[in-house]
Amino acid sequence: MFSRSHDMPEWSTPIDEGQLSVDVFRDKNDLVIRSTVAGAKPDDLDIAIHGDLLTIRGRRESEHDITEDNWFYRECYWGNFSRSIVLPYEVTADKASAALKNGVLEIRVPISQAAEKSIRVRVEE
Template sequence: MVPDLFDLLEAPFAALRPMAGPQMRFEDYVKDGRYILRAELPGIDPEDVEITVANGILTIHAERRQEEREGQRTEFRYGSFTRSCALPPDADENDVRATYDKGILEISVRLAEKEERTKRIPIEQRQS
């Protein structure tokens, strides 16, 4: 297996991170008036994922509890992951949707329509 390029680039800096342990990978973009955030969460049951939004911050907390049995051998995998990101300033915290499919959590947040805030300023002429 060939390591991901970003894994190689991040490896020297892993010790500088405030949290130890695995991290969730995010990607985000804007599409059709919605902010889309996708997170890789392979092998995690969606019931073990909590998504919260408060004060412009979206937080994902997930816990992995997995047990594999093969003959006389048992292997456990467990751990928790938390990651937060700032939402765009025009995000509507009351319109957030989440779906999970094949290890990818996708969260979408409606963005408010941008209003034109251009105001024409009249010029007053002084009487001399």
């Protein structure tokens, strides 16, 4: 968990939320977003698409209670996490799907057919 030191300005330290790493790519007619969310269950995840912004929020809990003086390394993040991504295409949000397998979240969103069309704009003098 992140905590803010009293000697540091408030803006310099993240709030109590981890940020997910993501892969975003195109697969034929779908935009695919993948992220490792090991330790999270489907009910722990909330995915929303609003316009061109996709947001993943969730929580993962450690299964072990370990006292502070027993830690040697602490690199894995446990607790709340989120990530918002500006989507590179217009998408058909109501046809989005998500699956969680082996700790990897995969979200598929069909790219809108309107996004496939290119329009030429004539410049007038």
